[in-house]
Amino acid sequence: MIAERAPDPRLLLDPVSMRLRRADRAFFRRSTVTVARDLLGAWILRRWRGRWYGGRIVETEAYLGPRDRAAHSWGGRRTARNEPMYAEGGHLYVFFVYGMHYCANVVTRREGVAEAVLLRAAEAPDGSPARLLSGPAKLCAGLGITTASSGEDLLEGPFAIFRRRSRRPRTGASPRVGVEYAGEAAGWPLRFFDRDSRSVSGRR
DNA sequence: GACCAGATGTACT
């Protein structure tokens, strides 16, 4: 059993004064590529002991289900680990990798369709180091996300996506990171990032 | 930029 972990106190913020609104179900039920692009500029937040912690998302990757060899649901794979991918859009899917890291995904589309968006990087609130959340495992470490939270509903639980009315950031796209084994799918341009952020991981 | 150790859950034989 994996224990809960506290978020980094430097990520404390106030979504009310920032005029952030929690994303609704319809936001997550759209196409996975659309959700992946629209998550740029949105906020991944966690409520912990009555306060909110989080960062502004600046890098994502889309994973397109059974037809996508890089996806955990490739070929219709369905196991205890990836079961949350089959939930309705708006749930959290967290997995453990390389013996020491966690990665968080936002599930998209409708129940039974196993597609998701990997949260690769976020910008911490003003005053925090630019690279505090600049990678999928660092984002999870900063927010205290572990597999204990896999399957949480982002509309009701302690984790949430918040948005602000603002124009979408200047967006770049590239092949996904770390999926060289995925054949043709390895070259698909499904990684999206905010071109003006210093918190994006790796190359542009 | 290239290479690599680290540490263990998970999928599959």
Next chain:
DNA sequence: GTACATCTGGTCT
């Protein structure tokens, strides 16, 4: 039982 993974930080060139 075995192979490998949606990664990170450090070293060396």
